[in-house]
Structure formats: structure tokens, C-alpha cells
Amino acid sequence: MLLFRCTKDATAALTTTRKGAVQSWVDNTPLPDDVQPWVWQLHAVKIARQNVLVAMQTETRFAMVFWGLKKGDGETLLRLFYERLANHLLWQAEDAVALDKAASQAMLDRLLQKHTGFRFHTGSNCSVQTHINEVVHCCRDAVADNGCLPDNREEAAGFDEFLNQGIRSVKGGAYFQPAEELLCACLRDFAGMAEPDIAKLRERLKAQRRQALAQSMLQHAEIEGMPEDDPAHALMMQLLAQAQGKGRLH
Structure with a gap:
């Protein structure tokens, strides 16, 4: 299952009122005990009068940015999220010469099959939020330089790639590259690649x-x-x- 832990601002962005009734994608019903979710933190800000949502995978710190979504439009967010994630993984596997085309698609299919279900919960991690704030700063710089945010497709994917090629560190630990961490995690978990082979790839x-x-x-x-x-x-x-x-x- 895919679990989005939503900050207060993200919760507000996924909540709307229609005909006096509050409707929200955020549901804090506990997950079943046997579910090990794939956790992403979700945050929302306003940039250039647009809703901007940043999703960051908590372990790899891989980030994707989405903008222009209407308040309470979780459906569009999910569609863009899965679409962008699929493209990123296929491109990364190809660029790294990690798998052939068929094996890359099989890896993606296994990932999507395991994480088709989703849930939005309230909550956040301070360490992850620090890195999300850095991403937001990059978004503001992009608007200052270009006058607008990229579109939500090819331009956005290129912007994500730029964000995830940088280096990050957690609590003073070793530096790592989010794009590489996400790829290696997926190669291990969904392509069955052995740790020695992942080490050689790194x-x-x-x-x-x-x-x-x-x-x-x-x-x-x-x-x-x-x-x-x-x-x-x-x-x-x-x-x-x-x-x-x-x-x-x-």
C-alpha cells in the first residue's frame, strides 16, 4: 500500500467543502497490522498563486512536485503521481543500464501491483520536511527565474530529475543522491537484484x-x-x- 503522510497544509489542500459538506481525501483509519506501507510525505504550499504539492519518499528522499491542482483534487494528484513515478523509474533504469527494457517493465509492474492501494493520513517527519522545504525553495527560485512553474508533464519530469540529482544527507550521515537511492531500492525490492550487484552499480x-x-x-x-x-x-x-x-x- 502507498501511504501519504500529510502535513497540515497538505491536508487542507486535499480537503474541500461542497454544499456545506466537508470532503477530504485524508482518512486516518489505521492500516491493517499486516500491511507494510511505502511511505511518502506530502506537503503543500502556494507559489505564484498556484497550489504546489511536494511528495517525498521518506527513505530515499526522492521528490516529485505537482502544481495547478484544484483544492481537494486527490484524483488528479494520484494519476500524476503514478504516471510520473513510472516514467522516472523506467528512465533511470535505462540511463543506468541496470536492466533491459523487459526487466524494467517487469520491475515497474511488480511495484505498481504491490502499491495500487493508497491511503492519506495526517502526520509528518521533521527530517523529511527539512528536505521538502529545500525543494520548495528550488520551486520558488524556478518561478523567480522563469516567471512560471513547468508544466505537469515533460517539463515537470525534467524538473524532478534536476531536484533528485542533487545530494542530501540525513542527520549528518553519509551523502546520497535520491535518484540513485530510489532506483537501487526498487532494483532490490522489485527486480530481485542482489546486494553485491547493487554495490557494483553504485x-x-x-x-x-x-x-x-x-x-x-x-x-x-x-x-x-x-x-x-x-x-x-x-x-x-x-x-x-x-x-x-x-x-x-x-
């Missing part, structure tokens, strides 16, 4: 990020006109060579 993705960073640094050095005999340039070349060597597929 190392390969880490090497690819090092390579991308080194290439970006070199491009900046070229733009700035850094001479090739500069020690910093030599160090960047060394980092790039190391990254390319460790980033090869085996």
Missing part, C-alpha cells in the same frame, strides 16, 4: 559522476583560458583519466 554510477564533474571542470578551465601547464589543469586531467578508467562498463 560504484559505476559514482565513477560516471566523477567523470562528468571532471569534464565540466575542464570545460570551465578552457573557457577561462587556463594554460595546460597549470598544475590545476594537470590535476583535472588526472581526475578525468581516473574517472574514465573506473567508469567503464564491465
